[in-house]
Amino acid sequence: MRRDFDVLAGIGATVDGGVSRIALSAADLQARAWLADVIEQEGFTFCDDDAGNLSGVLPCAIPDAPTVLIGSHLDSVPNGGLFDGTIGIVAGLECLRIVRDAGLQLPAALELINFTDDEGAWKSLFGARALVGAVDTAELSDTEFVAALRQVGLDPRTVTHAKRDPRTLKAYLELHIEHGTRLERGDIAIGTVNGIVGRATYEITFYGQAGHSGTTDMYQRRDALRGASAFIVRAHEMIRERFGDGIFNCGDLVVKPGKFNIIPSEVRVTVEVRHVNHDLMAQMESRVFAIARECAASHNLQYHINKVTQMPSADMSEAIMQAIEQACADLTLTSLRMVSYAGHAAQFTSQIVPSGMIFVPSVGGYGHQPSEYTPWGDIVDGANVLLHTVLKVALHN
């Protein structure tokens, strides 16, 4: 497992000590080719689907036995870390090797699956969504994305064929680093994910009136940046006051025309809202929109809200959570149930198959950056919990 990890650390390596394996980039393709080679060398069954997801399968002797999926991703964010995604792949491979080498005859097939574009360089959680039939055909009209798919031999017209029949699946499991410091602060070995936050992203555009900054009456300006700034300040305050568990981020803001001496006529703010509770999520969104409306009105602006993505919140399987906790107890590892504030494939797999996630600590909570770090011993603990959970889930009726 360590050899695999070290190989992947060298594919798309950056000068900062991280990796850039953006989905469908040369580095991602190199990592995928490496995975296909390993699967073949190990004698697992290699499969790929119409969304570019790559799998190595340890088949079951029983005909039509269901499959336990062990998922993760080889792709990374731009200039990301060595651990996000990678540890799930190498631990999954190791589970298959151990079960094979031990000669265990499980009543389920085991399938390690690498999802296409988990990080959303093109379309967030694309491979996982294809697996459950949650790809929107509108996404496949993005010509750049389609070109990238075709370059790796995928046909946008057949992506929907990647959808799996739920009756063929028994469980979905994933080992991942925690994005956050709850495990580290509590000195806890394993996080048992009980839910994944819902996430909605919007572009809110405020429209004012351009004008020469020196000569337009200060009291008659329709300054789109002033209105957008008031929105950002007020929305953050509202979320803090009313939604203790809610997440809010304005990650970008673009000004037109963007000149020193011209009053901003158009400002687009990118907005993200997350909550694990579906109803509170809806309340947060409607309050954010109300603030946008008020700030537009009080600054004499027009505004428009464009929804970019909507990822539903998801509950993990109670039976799988109990299996993870039992595995931790067997291995004398501490564990804690926790919400995932980041999106993961299990957000979608849970729509068609009982799903669970195992978190290991990330030092300092760093994620999506080269400084991401998890001690090797913690990864081994996580891989052992994954293996024990896989066995419990596979054996469970």
Place this chain on the structure above:
Amino acid sequence: MRRDFDVLAGIGATVDGGVSRIALSAADLQARAWLADVIEQEGFTFCDDDAGNLSGVLPCAIPDAPTVLIGSHLDSVPNGGLFDGTIGIVAGLECLRIVRDAGLQLPAALELINFTDDEGAWKSLFGARALVGAVDTAELSDTEFVAALRQVGLDPRTVTHAKRDPRTLKAYLELHIEHGTRLERGDIAIGTVNGIVGRATYEITFYGQAGHSGTTDMYQRRDALRGASAFIVRAHEMIRERFGDGIFNCGDLVVKPGKFNIIPSEVRVTVEVRHVNHDLMAQMESRVFAIARECAASHNLQYHINKVTQMPSADMSEAIMQAIEQACADLTLTSLRMVSYAGHAAQFTSQIVPSGMIFVPSVGGYGHQPSEYTPWGDIVDGANVLLHTVLKVALHN
């Protein structure tokens, strides 16, 4: 004069009905070539200086007589209007023709001067500043600008030679459209400029900490956009409350890394401050900086202020203002003294020679856009006031 105006309307004409004659662009060079031809055809003396300023001179018979400068500019902002700058050039040419054709022997030379890069495509008021010795050598280390200068045969090492001896100059006059609606609202024919606002531009950069938006504790974020937004909101409020005549604009804002799901780590805000009173201008700047400091501190950010430009405020000559007002009275035109909130060459010429500006109304106050419009009769009125003022100033001891 109308023929000249119509020719210039066709040089760099845009589909929107305006012109784009960005300084040192092909269109600007075409307009300059046209002006040089006209100067030659009319029999005026053609001169150019080491900053690329072009002049047509009607010489004085008296040796060593001082010069009355009539200035303006052929360059425009990108996609600008037909009137800004242009009317000053065509009216200045017409003044020289009329004085010549009338056979007047004035005790001063008359010089129409076209300033290089008045609009600041490269360096604001470059030609006017070169004339008074206010070009900073650091500006001439901008390699793109130097390349543009060299392309028109200018040597950056000799730009400082464009500086004039104040003893050779008697006055500076310029006819320009008002950027604003004070003349239109008051139904007044002529604005007599009594001062030009000072202008300082800054880039204020706030530095926070990037992090995954879903997983970084909402209460431990160092969100540079949140701090920058608070700065924009508070600075605007402060200016309105404390500086009724002050001008403040945040014209652009750039976010890094600018992703939906990453907390902004760096935000650069472009800030502009204008005031006609030197002391109040300094107070405004220091209060704006104090708000930047407070917003950085309260959001746990670092910040840095970079001064981009500083244009001093300028007083126009009382004698010239009285000459303009007397010219208006002679022509039975109404006039009003007013501050110019836009920058003009006279801001710098006033440092070495008594200077004055004549404004004509601009319908709706539009400026720096194709919708700029001044009825031809108003331009003729302005040109007549310019001519009468030139004569008064030239004859004045």
